[in-house]
Amino acid sequence: xxxxxxxxxxxxxxxxxxxxxxxxxxxxxxxxxxxxxxxxxxxxxxxxxxxxxxxxxxxxxxxxxxxxxxxxxxxxxxxxxxxxxxxxxxxxxxxxxxxxxxxxxxxxxxxxxxxxxxxxxxxxxxxxxxxxxxxxxxxxxxxxxxxxxxxxxxxxxxxxxxxxxxxxxxxxxxxxxxxxxxxxxxxxxxxxxxxxxxxxxxxxxxxxxxxxxxxxxxxxxxxxxxxxxxxxxxxxxxxxxxxxxxxxxxxxxxxxxxxxxxxxxxxxxxxxxxxxxxxxxxxxxxxxxxxxxxxxxxxxxx
Amino acid sequence: xxxxxxxxxxxxxxxxxxxxxxxxxxxxxxxxxxxxxxxxxxxxxxxxxxxxxxxxxxxxxxxxxxxxxxxxxxxxxxxxxxxxxxxxxxxxxxxxxxxxxxxxxxxxxxxxxxxxxxxxxxxxxxxxxxxxxxxxxxxxxxxxxxxxxxxxxxxxxxxxxxxxxxxxxxxxxxxxxxxxxxxxxxxxxxxxxxxxxxxxxxxxxxxxxxxxxxxxxxxxxxxxxxxxxxxxxxxxxxxxxxxxxxxxxxxxxxxxxxxxxxxxxxxxxxxxxxx
Numbered sequence: 001x002x003x004x005x006x007x008x009x010x011x012x013x014x015x016x017x018x019x020x021x022x023x024x025x026x027x028x029x030x031x032x033x034x035x036x037x038x039x040x041x042x043x044x045x046x047x048x049x050x051x052x053x054x055x056x057x058x059x060x061x062x063x064x065x066x067x068x069x070x071x072x073x074x075x076x077x078x079x080x081x082x083x084x085x086x087x088x089x090x091x092x093x094x095x096x097x098x099x100x101x102x103x104x105x106x107x108x109x110x111x112x113x114x115x116x117x118x119x120x121x122x123x124x125x126x127x128x129x130x131x132x133x134x135x136x137x138x139x140x141x142x143x144x145x146x147x148x149x150x151x152x153x154x155x156x157x158x159x160x161x162x163x164x165x166x167x168x169x170x171x172x173x174x175x176x177x178x179x180x181x182x183x184x185x186x187x188x189x190x191x192x193x194x195x196x197x198x199x200x201x202x203x204x205x206x207x208x209x210x211x212x213x214x215x216x217x218x219x220x221x222x223x224x225x226x227x228x229x230x231x232x233x234x235x236x237x238x239x240x241x242x243x244x245x246x247x248x249x250x251x252x253x254x255x256x257x258x259x260x261x262x263x264x265x266x267x268x269x270x271x272x273x274x275x276x277x278x279x280x281x282x283x284x285x286x287x288x289x290x291x292x293x294x295x296x297x298x299x300x301x302x
Numbered sequence: 303x304x305x306x307x308x309x310x311x312x313x314x315x316x317x318x319x320x321x322x323x324x325x326x327x328x329x330x331x332x333x334x335x336x337x338x339x340x341x342x343x344x345x346x347x348x349x350x351x352x353x354x355x356x357x358x359x360x361x362x363x364x365x366x367x368x369x370x371x372x373x374x375x376x377x378x379x380x381x382x383x384x385x386x387x388x389x390x391x392x393x394x395x396x397x398x399x400x401x402x403x404x405x406x407x408x409x410x411x412x413x414x415x416x417x418x419x420x421x422x423x424x425x426x427x428x429x430x431x432x433x434x435x436x437x438x439x440x441x442x443x444x445x446x447x448x449x450x451x452x453x454x455x456x457x458x459x460x461x462x463x464x465x466x467x468x469x470x471x472x473x474x475x476x477x478x479x480x481x482x483x484x485x486x487x488x489x490x491x492x493x494x495x496x497x498x499x500x501x502x503x504x505x506x507x508x509x510x511x512x513x514x515x516x517x518x519x520x521x522x523x524x525x526x527x528x529x530x531x532x533x534x535x536x537x538x539x540x541x542x543x544x545x546x547x548x549x550x551x552x553x554x555x556x557x558x559x560x561x562x563x564x565x566x567x568x569x570x571x572x573x574x575x576x577x
Contacts, residue, residue, distance in 0.1 A: 051408070051565075056411055058562060075416070076414045077414075084409070088408075090406045091406065092406060104413070107305045107306065107414075107415065108414070
C-alpha cells in the first residue's frame, strides 16, 4: 500500500465545463488525521474538486492523490477507504431507510455489521421502518451521514454535512466528525457555514472561483482576519481621517461619533487617530472564520 | 457486485409483472383466436384483394394466416417487438442515465465497485428482468396451446421467444449506448425507438416493395425470426443479432468507462456551471 502523510494532495488541479473554468489550478494538502475545512460560496468549485477526488469526473490537468493513490488509476481502492456524503443527496424513494442502509452495507461488501448501522440510526434518531419518500430533508441527510461513516473509513469526504439538520443533530454530526478524527481518520469538510468549520477544522482553505485564495491552520487564519471594532466618541471625528488609514474601513457611522470599523492587522494607527476625540468605548470583537472569509472576499472585490 | 445486481433486479420487478402478464394475455388471446380463422382463408383472401396496398402490407401474407406458424408470427411475434420495444428502449436508456438524471449515481459510484463491474451488474440485472418477462409471456402462450388446433407444443415456441429476447436485448444495448452519447435518457430512448419503428415498417413494406430489402438488411428486425423460429433458428441471423448486441454493449462499456458523471439537472452535452 502506498504510504503518504497526506490524505489528500492536489497540485495545480484544473477542470472546465466547456467555457466555464470550474477549477483554476487548485493546490492543497490535507494531512492525515486532520479535519480540513473547505470553504467557499456556492459555485466556488468545492463539489467539482470532491467529484474529481472520487473519480466521478476527471480533472483536465494537475495531480491528485487520495490516501497516497491516484483516484483515477486506483479508484476502487480509494473508495473502499473513503466515506462520502454528497452535497445534493438523492436517495431511491422506493425503499425504506432500513432497506437502503442494508443496500449500502452490502455494497461495502459486508464489512459493516447491521448492529453498527442500528447504533448509528438510534444515535441520530432515525426510524429505519420509514419509507425514504416520507422523510424530511434532514432525515434523508441522516441516512447520508450514516452510510458515509458506518464503515469507519480512513477518509471522510463530507459535502455540506449539516445541511437540513436541526441544531441538535448538527451538533451530533460535528461530534461524529470529531470521533472520526479521534480514531485517526482524516475529514475533508466542505461547507459554506463558517461557524461549524471553525469548531471542528484544524485547517481550512477558502476557495473562490476555482482557486484557493488562502489556506492554513484555522487559528492562524483567524489571527490574520479583519477585526471588528465598535467605537463611541465624545466628539465627532472627520471621516477623512480614515481615508489615510490603509487597513481601516468604516462599516457604519452615526453622527460621526458612534462607529463600526473593520481593521486588518495592528490597532495602533487607529487608536492614535481616535485619540483626542474622547474615546468613551472601544470594543474589538474577536475574529471568526466568517471574518476571515469576508476579509478575503472584500480584498478580492476591492 | 451482487448487491447492485439484486438492487437493480428489484427495481425491475413491477415491469416484469406488468410486461410479462400483458404479453402473456396477448399471447393467450392470439392462440385462442386461431380456431376462428383457420377455415376462413378463402374469404379472408377475397376481402384483402380489394384493400389498398398499405393495408395489405400491414396485414401480412394472408396465405400464412391459416398455418399455425404463420398465424403466431404475423399476429404475435411480428407485432410484439413494437410494444415490448418500448420497455426495451426505456430501460436500456435508463440503466445508468436514469439514476444520473435523478442525482443518485454520484452516491452509488462512491462505493468500491469498479465501473466495469457496475456496468456488468446493471446490464445483467436488465437481461435477467427481460428474460423473466419473456418467460412469463411464454408460460401464458403455452398454457393456451392445448385448447387450440395450432398443433404447436410449448417446447415448439421456445425458439421464437429466444429470438424475441435477443431482439429486445439488442435494442436495450443500443438505447444504453445512445444514453451515453445523447443529451438525455428520453432522447436516447426516442432515438432507439425510431430505429425500431423504421425497422418495423421496412419489414412491413418489403413484402410489397422488394426493392426495400437492401435498406431493410441494415436494420435489426431483418435478423429477427419471430414465429418462424418455430421451425428452428437461422444461425446466421442469430449471429448477426448477437454480434450487433455485443458491439453496442462494448461501445456502451467504453463510453461508460470514460464518462464524466453528471449531477442532477445537467441534461445536455455541455455541463452547466456547478460548484
